[in-house]
Amino acid sequence: MTRDQADSTLTILMVDDDANILAGMRRTLGRKFRVLTAASGAEALEVLGTEGPVPLCFTDMQMPRMSGLEFILEARKRWPDTEFVMLTGNADEKTRIDAEKKGGVFRFISKPCSGSRLEAVVAQFVEAFDSNRGSDAA
Numbered sequence: 001m002t003r004d005q006a007d008s009t010l011t012i013l014m015v016d017d018d019a020n021i022l023a024g025m026r027r028t029l030g031r032k033f034r035v036l037t038a039a040s041g042a043e044a045l046e047v048l049g050t051e052g053p054v055p056l057c058f059t060d061m062q063m064p065r066m067s068g069l070e071f072i073l074e075a076r077k078r079w080p081d082t083e084f085v086m087l088t089g090n091a092d093e094k095t096r097i098d099a100e101k102k103g104g105v106f107r108f109i110s111k112p113c114s115g116s117r118l119e120a121v122v123a124q125f126v127e128a129f130d131s132n133r134g135s136d137a138a
Contacts, residue, residue: 010056011036011055012033012036012056012057013037013057013058015039015040015043015044015058015060015071016039016060017060021111025037025118027115028118032119040065040066041063044057045071048075053081053082054079054082056083056085056122056125057082057084058085059084059085061087068099069102083125084104085105086105087109088111089112106128107124109121
């Protein structure tokens with residue numbers, strides 16, 4: 001898959017209990033990618049169950065009823081190839097370590113984050129995906 005092909009076909013799931021953040025992320029990334037949204041971890045699991053696995057998911061850490069880490073751990077059981085980016089407004093070190101160790105989080109970014117930061121993380125994901133595909137073929 002080339003970068004252009006990835007850009008035109010990549011589906012990203014955004015999970016956040018703040019509708020304004022979801023709208024902003026959809027606006028920013030929706031120009032280049034197919035963006036699905038969910039307002040909770042439970043809704044995100046339903047979206048994944050309906051839509052099938054996605055390569056990349058951004059999720060908020062602090063959400064009611066199911067935290068971002070709980071969502072990631074449950075989603076990983078069903079869709080182990082999905083990569084996750086953790087978003088949080090209160091990035092303490094323990095949260096970061098738990099997300100990276102337990103959830104295998106691809107990136108950890110603090111909110112608020114700019115549209116260019118979101119785009120940069122997606123570009124890093126695409127680059128890593130391309131690199132992994134190249135090493136698998138060797």
